[in-house]
Each structure stands twice: as structure tokens, then as C-alpha cells.
Amino acid sequence: MKLAVVGGGSTYTPELIDGFARLRDTLPITELVLVDPAAERLELVGGLARRIFAKQGHGGTIVTTSDLDAGVADADAVLLQLRVGGQAARRQDETWPLECGCVGQETTGAGGLAKALRTVPVVLDIAERVRRTNPNAWIIDFTNPVGIVTRALLTAGHKAVGLCNVAIGFQRKFAKLLDVTPGEVHLDHVGLNHLTWETGVRIGGPEGEDRLPQLLAEHGAAIADDVRLPRELLDRLGVVPSYYLGYYYTHDQVVREQRTKPSRAAEVAAMERQLLEMYGDPTLDTKPELLAKRGGAYYSEAAVDLAASLLGGGGSPYQVVNTTNDGTLPFLPDDAVIEVQATVGAKGAAPLPVPTVDPLYAGLIANVTAYEDLALDAALRGGRDRVFRALLAHPLVGQYEYAEALTDRLLAHNREHLAWA
Numbered sequence: 001m002k003l004a005v006v007g008g009g010s011t012y013t014p015e016l017i018d019g020f021a022r023l024r025d026t027l028p029i030t031e032l033v034l035v036d037p038a039a040e041r042l043e044l045v046g047g048l049a050r051r052i053f054a055k056q057g058h059g060g061t062i063v064t065t066s067d068l069d070a071g072v073a074d075a076d077a078v079l080l081q082l083r084v085g086g087q088a089a090r091r092q093d094e095t096w097p098l099e100c101g102c103v104g105q106e107t108t109g110a111g112g113l114a115k116a117l118r119t120v121p122v123v124l125d126i127a128e129r130v131r132r133t134n135p136n137a138w139i140i141d142f143t144n145p146v147g148i149v150t151r152a153l154l155t156a157g158h159k160a161v162g163l164c165n166v167a168i169g170f171q172r173k174f175a176k177l178l179d180v181t182p183g184e185v186h187l188d189h190v191g192l193n194h195l196t197w198e199t200g201v202r203i204g205g206p207e208g209e210d211r212l213p214q215l216l217a218e219h220g221a222a223i224a225d226d227v228r229l230p231r232e233l234l235d236r237l238g239v240v241p242s243y244y245l246g247y248y249y250t251h252d253q254v255v256r257e258q259r260t261k262p263s264r265a266a267e268v269a270a271m272e273r274q275l276l277e278m279y280g281d282p283t284l285d286t287k288p289e290l291l292a293k294r295g296g297a298y299y300s301e302a303a304v305d306l307a308a309s310l311l312g313g314g315g316s317p318y319q320v321v322n323t324t325n326d327g328t329l330p331f332l333p334d335d336a337v338i339e340v341q342a343t344v345g346a347k348g349a350a351p352l353p354v355p356t357v358d359p360l361y362a363g364l365i366a367n368v369t370a371y372e373d374l375a376l377d378a379a380l381r382g383g384r385d386r387v388f389r390a391l392l393a394h395p396l397v398g399q400y401e402y403a404e405a406l407t408d409r410l411l412a413h414n415r416e417h418l419a420w421a
Contacts, residue, residue: 001029001311004072006126007081007143008034008064009041011275011294014287016079017049019300021056026315027308033063035071042066044279051285072130077138077307080126080149084118085417087272091265094258096409100402103247104258106265107144107194109396110406113375113387116148117410118417120379123149127158138310140303141322147193148372150322151337152379161349162322163306164193164339166242168298173226174201177219178211186341188212189320190329190354190361191242193339195368197361198240206318206341206352212240237360247396248364268294309344318342323349331362336369367395382420384411 003020005013013034020029034049036042046064053062065071072078083090093111094104103109123143130137139160141150150162167189175182178201186208188200201215202208215223216234224231227243229250234240247254271294278288302319309315318341325336328351332338342349357365371393378386384407391403391410415421 002031002075004033004075004078006035009036009038011272013045016300017052018287019304021058023304027304029060031061033071037066048279055285073133075137078130079140080143082143084122087269092413094263094265100405112145114410116145116375117379120152147337165299167320168302194244196242312346319344321349
């Protein structure tokens with residue numbers, strides 16, 4: 001089995017490698033190709049990756065290359081983990097929206113739109129080259145904004161599934177609180193990528209006993225701290241929103257906080273410098289503890305599970321993925337991409353039925369889906385007016401004056417990445 005990781009020079013990659021090594025019985029990789037145009041970073045990461053495989057007794061071969069076509073040739077699956085523009089672009093995404101009083105975040109709001117505009121054309125080019133080289137390969141997208149990028153891939157007819165680590169993070173944390181194994185925890189997880197709610201926590205499968213009320217009663221304070229939302233809000237909702245809902249439910253507070261402290265991008269850039277220095281140590285043969293602070297917890301477990309199921313292996317029977325709605329949420333178009341529990345196999349992902357969604361969540365889901373439609377249109381066809389329309393539609397912007405000013409700032413900061421600008 002051959003897997004290719006495009007963006008293999010990412011500092012995230014050792015987390016992925018560690019999972020591939022530990023879970024080799026679930027996903028028996030014989031060749032792993034790390035593809036990245038940044039040759040110096042790639043060699044540092046590749047060197048550590050080989051040492052991790054050797055340390056854990058994995059017999060697979062790890063290859064590094066800057067040649068995309070060669071790297072994805074004959075791959076059974078291609079995992080995308082790109083950051084077009086690097087941490088410098090991320091830092092801008094988290095900064096200039098604050099000038100207009102809007103949240104500065106790299107995957108949602110104005111910053112998220114900027115990232116989508118930069119990313120979608122690059123991902124589609126990569127996917128088309130994968131299809132020319134190997135039309136049977138699955139594409140697993142971990143590149144943000146996952147929902148928009150996955151929809152772009154599916155609309156273009158690619159074999160693609162989107163993946164995020166939010167759900168598996170909840171699964172692991174809830175399992176620990178309930179003193180059960182993670183595999184016993186089934187989440188009633190509903191929404192869009194980075195706009196999701198846990199409406200049930202069931203033990204044993206989709207029909208199992210719902211333990212969410214117990215979790216909120218016994219551990220509500222800890223869960224609220226984890227998702228950075230008030231305990232009282234979780235009690236009133238009776239569900240657990242992902243921490244991304246804080247950008248909506250506590251918007252003004254978040255903006256005030258963001259204006260008084262360094263951006264997350266600045267923190268991550270400093271961590272990346274430290275990590276790359278560590279990766280260059282020829283005696284290091286495990287992922288360093290600092291990597292846990294970089295983000296992406298349980299990313300490797302989720303990726304292994306998904307790839308194993310798509311490639312006919314022994315993945316979990318149910319997984320939270322990003323895939324086509326196809327009537328699952330009746331208030332959304334069929335071709336919308338949603339993030340829900342699904343069965344996954346060689347033919348792809350099939351969402352499980354979802355109970356009626358509370359209008360409190362359904363309205364926001366529908367609103368952000370409309371924004372994602374407009375964002376994808378802007379990413380595919382370009383044009384200032386399309387960018388403005390997407391910003392005006394986003395509930396984190398939504399005002400004419402802000403949309404106008406943010407459009408100008410977005411274009412000014414991203415011209416080098418937008419062929420049409």
C-alpha cells in the first residue's frame with residue numbers, strides 16, 4: 001500500500017508518522033511519500049519520519065520528493081495538508097479583520113475566506129494531477145477550510161473525503177470522563193466543518209444510551225473550559241458546541257481578547273522554528289512533546305481510520321467526516337458538504353441519519369452554507385464583487401460597511417496568491 005502526503009514538510013507530519021507506525025496493523029503501508037516544495041524542511045521532517053519508523057519497527061519505506069507527479073504516482077490515497085502562503089499568510093488572516101472589528105481567524109470569517117481563495121485553486125490543480133496520474137486514488141483532505149475545499153473537490157468529480165480532528169478530540173475526552181474506551185463512544189455530531197455541535201454522546205453505537213446529560217451535569221465546568229464557552233451557555237443549550245462556536249456566541253469578547261495579545265500565528269511560527277530545530281537532531285526518534293501544543297491532536301488516528309476504511313481495511317464502522325449532504329440535513333441543498341457521522345468504505349462515505357436539528361443550530365448552519373456557496377464561487381471564478389458577496393453573507397461580517405472594507409483588505413494582502421486580482 002502506497003500513501004502520499006502533499007504538504008509532507010509540515011511540522012504536523014511527525015504526528016501523522018507516529019500514528020502510521022503505531023497503527024500499522026490497521027493501515028499496512030509499504031511506501032509513504034512526503035511531497036513538499038520546501039526541500040530543506042522536507043529533509044528535516046523526512047529524516048525524523050524515518051527514525052520514528054525505525055524506532056517502532058515499521059518496515060515501510062519513506063520517500064521525500066518535491067516532484068508532485070512522481071510522488072502521487074500509483075498512490076492508493078493522497079492526503080492533503082497544505083498551507084498556501086505559509087504562516088505569514090495565516091498571520092495576516094488573523095490580523096487585518098480585527099481592523100474592522102471582526103474576528104481574526106484562519107478558517108472562518110474574513111480570514112477563512114482569504115484562505116479559501118488562496119487554497120481552492122491550488123488543491124484543484126493537485127487533485128487534477130492526481131487524477132491524471134492515478135484516477136483510482138482517494139483524496140483525503142485535511143486542508144482548511146475543510147468544508148469548502150472538500151466541496152470544491154467533490155464538485156469537480158474527485159474521489160474525496162474531508163477530515164477534521166475536532167470530533168475525534170471530543171471522542172477521546174468524553175471516553176476518559178466516562179471511563180470507557182474511545183471505540184465505545186459514538187457522537188451525535190452535526191453541522192459543518194468548524195461549525196458543529198455534539199447533541200448526543202452514546203455508548204456502544206448510534207442506538208446506545210445517551211450519556212451527554214451526565215457529562216454536562218458532572219463535568220460541565222471542565223467541558224466549558226475546554227471549548228472556551230460559559231458553563232451557563234452549555235447548560236442552557238444542553239449540547240456541546242465546538243470551540244469554533246465561540247467566534248459566533250462570544251464574538252465581541254473574542255475580538256477584544258485578540259486585540260490585546262499576539263496572534264495564534266505568531267505563537268505557531270515560534271513553535272515551528274523550535275520544532276524544526278528539534279527535527280534536525282539525528283538522535284531524536286519520537287515526536288517531541290512540544291508538537292502537542294502545535295495542534296492537530298489525534299489527527300493521525302483519524303487519518304489512519306479513514307484511510308483504512310476507504311482502502312478496504314479495518315477502520316471503525318462509524319467515523320465523523322466531511323461529505324455530501326444528499327438529503328441528510330433536509331434544510332440544506334443536496335450538494336452541500338456537511339460534517340456528520342458516516343459509514344465509510346471503498347465506495348466512500350455515507351452519512352448516518354440525523355435527528356431533527358434544533359432551529360437554533362439549523363439557522364446558523366444554513367446561513368454558513370450559503371456563505372460557503374458564495375466563497376467557493378469566488379474561489380473558482382474570482383472577482384471583487386464575488387468576494388464582497390461572500391463576506392456580506394457571512395454571519396461574522398454581515399454589514400455592508402465591514403464587507404466593503406474587508407474586501408479591500410483581503411485583496412491587498414493576497415494579490416500574490418490570486419491570479420485574477
